[in-house]
Amino acid sequence: xxxxxxxxxxILREGEDAVINCSSSKALYxxxxxxxxxxxxxxxxxxxxxxGEQKGHEKISASFNEKKQQSSLYLxxxxxxxSGTYFCGSPAGGGADGLTFGKGxxxxxxx
Amino acid sequence: xAGVTQTPRYLIKTRGQQVTLSCSPISGHRSVSWYQQxxxxxxxxLFEYFSETQRNKGNFPGRFSGRQFSNSRSEMNVSTLxxxxxxxxxxxxxxxxxxxxxxxxxxxxxxxxx
Numbered sequence: 001x002x003x004x005x006x007x008x009x010x011i012l013r014e015g016e017d018a019v020i021n022c023s024s025s026k027a028l029y030x031x032x033x034x035x036x037x038x039x040x041x042x043x044x045x046x047x048x049x050x051x052g053e054q055k056g057h058e059k060i061s062a063s064f065n066e067k068k069q070q071s072s073l074y075l076x077x078x079x080x081x082x083s084g085t086y087f088c089g090s091p092a093g094g095g096a097d098g099l100t101f102g103k104g105x106x107x108x109x110x111x
Numbered sequence: 112x113a114g115v116t117q118t119p120r121y122l123i124k125t126r127g128q129q130v131t132l133s134c135s136p137i138s139g140h141r142s143v144s145w146y147q148q149x150x151x152x153x154x155x156x157l158f159e160y161f162s163e164t165q166r167n168k169g170n171f172p173g174r175f176s177g178r179q180f181s182n183s184r185s186e187m188n189v190s191t192l193x194x195x196x197x198x199x200x201x202x203x204x205x206x207x208x209x210x211x212x213x214x215x216x217x218x219x220x221x222x223x224x225x
Contacts, residue, residue, distance in 0.1 A: 032211075032214065040218070041201060041216040041217060041218050041219055042154070042201070042216045044213055044214070044215060047211050049211045087154060091211075092144075092156045092167050092169065096144070096161070097144060097166075097207050097214060098166075098169075098203075099156060100156050100169075101146075101154040101156070103153040104153055
């Protein structure tokens with residue numbers, strides 16, 4: 001089943017913070033986060049493999065609560081380059097490496 | 112290291128025709144997965160191949176098929192094209208080792224069905 005992302009869209013001013021949530025009705029064994037800019041391929045941000053794991057680089061970080069079957073992506077002091085659509089994905093199952101993605105969160109950063 | 116390469120990048124087909132899209136994974140990657148992306152449905156999983164075997168398939172009709180070769184390169188085919196098949200088709204590759212694997216996407220093939 002497809003993860004559910006919220007919010008669907010966010011408009012921020014440069015320098016503001018944002019949180020994007022991803023939840024699932026089925027067990028999440030890993031969560032993958034991607035960002036896609038218009039007309040481009042999704043770009044890998046990070047993968048969280050264990051419940052409670054937190055990761056981050058620069059001003060983008062994420063947490064994974066396995067028990068609650070949810071993950072959150074945190075964007076701190078957002079920059080114009082953070083604009084795009086953010087997707088969370090979870091394994092499609094069957095031991096395969098494919099992912100089932102949420103519908104995405106559109107993030108617009110204004111100067 | 113070269114990334115995931117997809118060909119062709121753009122193509123226009125007529126309803127009822129068939130199309131074959133090609134994907135070359137990152138060197139050393141053994142898993143290839145395919146996705147369809149449309150404005151209405153978002154990014155949807157089509158199927159995943161590992162060692163020439165399909166390990167999982169998304170909820171798509173049988174008109175959508177794929178295969179993987181011994182060198183890990185993959186192709187997907189869509190037969191009897193419909194207008195609704197117009198989409199960006201993305202290929203992704205990963206190492207397919209134990210544990211969660213980072214999946215890297217190609218630039219995609221833009222298919223327009225007229």
